[in-house]
Amino acid sequence: MERICIIGGSGTGKTTLANNLGRELNLPVYHIDGIHHLENWRIRDKAERDKIIIEKANQSKWIIDGTYRSTLQQRLEKADYIIYLDYSTFAQVIGIMKRFLKNHGKEKEEIPGCKEQMNWKFFLFVVNWRKNKRNEVLEKISKVNQEKVFIFHNRKQLNKWYKNTFNKKIES
Numbered sequence: 001m002e003r004i005c006i007i008g009g010s011g012t013g014k015t016t017l018a019n020n021l022g023r024e025l026n027l028p029v030y031h032i033d034g035i036h037h038l039e040n041w042r043i044r045d046k047a048e049r050d051k052i053i054i055e056k057a058n059q060s061k062w063i064i065d066g067t068y069r070s071t072l073q074q075r076l077e078k079a080d081y082i083i084y085l086d087y088s089t090f091a092q093v094i095g096i097m098k099r100f101l102k103n104h105g106k107e108k109e110e111i112p113g114c115k116e117q118m119n120w121k122f123f124l125f126v127v128n129w130r131k132n133k134r135n136e137v138l139e140k141i142s143k144v145n146q147e148k149v150f151i152f153h154n155r156k157q158l159n160k161w162y163k164n165t166f167n168k169k170i171e172s
Contacts, residue, residue: 001021001027001080002025002060002061003057003060003061003063003079003080003081004018004021004081005064005076005081005082005083006018006065007065007066007072007083007084007085008067008084008085009085009130009134010095010096010126010129011087011091011092011093011096011099011126012085012091012092013085013158014066014085015031015065016171016172017065017085017162017170018063018065020162020171021063025063027061027062027063028059028062029064030053030056030062030063031065031066031110032064032065032066032067033066033110033111034110034112035052035053036049036066037114038113039112039113039114040114041114050070050071053068053071053075057071057075058078064079067133067137069136069140073140076140076141076143076144077144079144081150082141083150083152084137085158086134086151086152086153087153087155088153088154089129089130091154091155092126092130096122096123096126099116104116104118158170
């Protein structure tokens with residue numbers, strides 16, 4: 001496991017998993033949200049963002065967390081391990097609400113200069129993610145070697161895999 005691609009909707013725990021795996025495997029972790037957003041939630045130019053993501057994916061060792069579809073196929077092909085957190089919409093909403101309540105107003109470690117926030121646009125994005133994005137993600141996953149793909153449908157499945165693999169719980 002030297003190149004791990006972690007994908008899924010918002011609120012599924014991609015960042016937490018990436019950080020835990022980074023510690024366990026001593027791999028550099030790159031959060032696409034931290035590449036996409038500049039200070040105060042400004043958006044980086046898409047071409048520049050994608051160039052940075054591909055540069056990271058071309059390295060020999062990495063964990064990249066984020067589903068951004070414009071570079072997803074390239075990351076899936078380069079990864080030797082793909083983890084897709086395919087959680088229900090309800091689980092995603094619970095995840096973003098817990099994160100917001102726990103971290104409201106605090107700077108997001110993976111997105112320097114941005115404080116945890118919630119707005120209707122983001123909430124609706126999360127509510128509609130499975131309907132609008134899931135099929136495209138599954139289609140892209142279907143084009144790679146399935147032996148390297150691990151799909152988890154809930155936190156319990158993920159936690160069981162993590163405990164069996166690393167003999168410990170995921171730290172949140």
